[in-house]
Amino acid sequence: MSEQSVTADVVVIGGGAVGLSIAWRAAQRGVGVLVLDRGPVGQGTSHYAAGMLAPVAEVTPGEEPLLELGLRSARLYPRFVAELVEASGVDSVGHTTAGTLLVARDADEAEALERELALRQRLGLPVERLRASEARRREPSLAPALRLALDVPGDHAVDPRMMLPALAAAVTRAGGEVREHTPVAGVALTGGRVQGVVLEDGSTLRAGQVVVAAGVWSPQLSGLPEADRVPVRPVKGQIMRLHDPAGPGLLQRVIRMGPTYITPRGDGRYVLGATSEERGFDTTVTAGAGFELLRDASELVPGISELVIDEFAAGLRPGTPDNLPALGPGSVQGLYWATGHRRGGILLTPVTAELVAGALAGEPLPEYAAAFAPGRFAAMTVESGRE
Ligand SMILES: Cc1cc2nc3c(=O)[nH]c(=O)nc-3n(C[C@H](O)[C@H](O)[C@H](O)COP(=O)(O)OP(=O)(O)OC[C@H]3O[C@@H](n4cnc5c(N)ncnc54)[C@H](O)[C@@H]3O)c2cc1C
Secondary structure, three states: OOOOOEEEEEEEEOOOHHHHHHHHHHHHOOOOEEEEOOOOOOOOHHHOOOOEEOOOOOOOOOOHHHHHHHHHHHHHHHHHHHHHHHHHOOOOOOOEOOOEEEEEOOHHHHHHHHHHHHHHHHOOOOOEEEEHHHHHHHOOOOOOOOOEEEEEOOOEEOOHHHHHHHHHHHHHHOOOEEEOOOOEEEEEEEOOEEEEEEEOOOOEEEEEEEEEOOHHHHHHOEOOOHHHOOOOEEEEEEEEEEEOOOOOOOOOOEEEEOOEEEEEOOOOEEEEEOOOEOOOOOOOOOHHHHHHHHHHHHHHOHHHHHOEEEEEEEEEEEEOOOOOOEEEEOOOEOEEEEEOOHHHOOOOHHHHHHHHHHHHOOOOOOHHHHHHOHHHHOOOOOOOOOO
């Protein structure tokens, strides 16, 4: 194994939304930061995400810490986007703020939606109940057969395929380095502290701090201490991208019905998702999933049938047993975690970056971060969290 002199103050393993945003925030603080990705950056799970920023639409009983984290991140988003556009020099990251409609087509779905409304009202979240006619007035392309809708004005969206290159540019412009096609084999530890990372070519890059941000592939890194090994597993999502040859205007808001959603990009492109499957690292796409996505979406918005399919692909959400991410320092000095963001990694990008960059600088973690301690899995025996 060849040794190298100290390469960076901080090495971030993984150039997805999570790793790049942490690197950007750390570089802004004057830290020498190096992001390593085994491929081109931004081609992991972040490449497939719809980009919904939907803490309210996605609230799930029993996941209150995630709701709080998501709401914090959603509040940070407008400034994050403005700063990122400025820092990277891009024109836009596709931030759309028209809001989200949760819709029901029949009596059963309407009953379920009333329960969703009650949950959000109990939690004090901003949601408006709409009769079908009002929902169709706001989104005229919705099917006439609609029964009920909830308007969630604060749940927005970004385009991850615009945001990821912007993040990479922002890291570089802030003085950091992004090194692509550099697979990391594992973390180098000696005497209870991090020494750096070992690359797959056998060389070592020395750094005092290492951030594990390799998404669903994080557990494959060697050298991770058992005490805070985060059991991330892939949750497959099949997702379709389409565009309207007639241009924008079919929809303004994100439309959601159960697990199905249609996310308009605002420029005539639409993202239609998504399945949630426990199939390991399989990323094949199936006729059945494609059929169901298109059937549900075109029942909600009949005009979907006129769109052109650009891509049908599958991404792997990095899930953890309790469905919460692992954020902050691990059990070994110099090792930090930022992984396990499952279905919300794009939403959680600004808050993750702030939290982990702060921890790298030695700031105490805020109280709300306790639920996301990477070491919490050491004592866990049952691993069955499902989406
Ligand atoms: C279908 C689908 C829809 C989704 N929709 C949304 C949504 O609407 N809103 C939302 O908030 N979230 C959504 N998500 C979730 C979101 O995509 C993830 O939570 C987020 O992208 C995770 O980001 P990450 O940076 O942790 O991982 P990734 O983007 O996967 O980045 C990890 C990086 O690490 C690199 N890497 C891995 N191993 C190594 C190694 N050994 N050496 C070097 N580099 C390595 C990879 O190449 C990759 O670039 C969706 C996910 C899917 C699959």
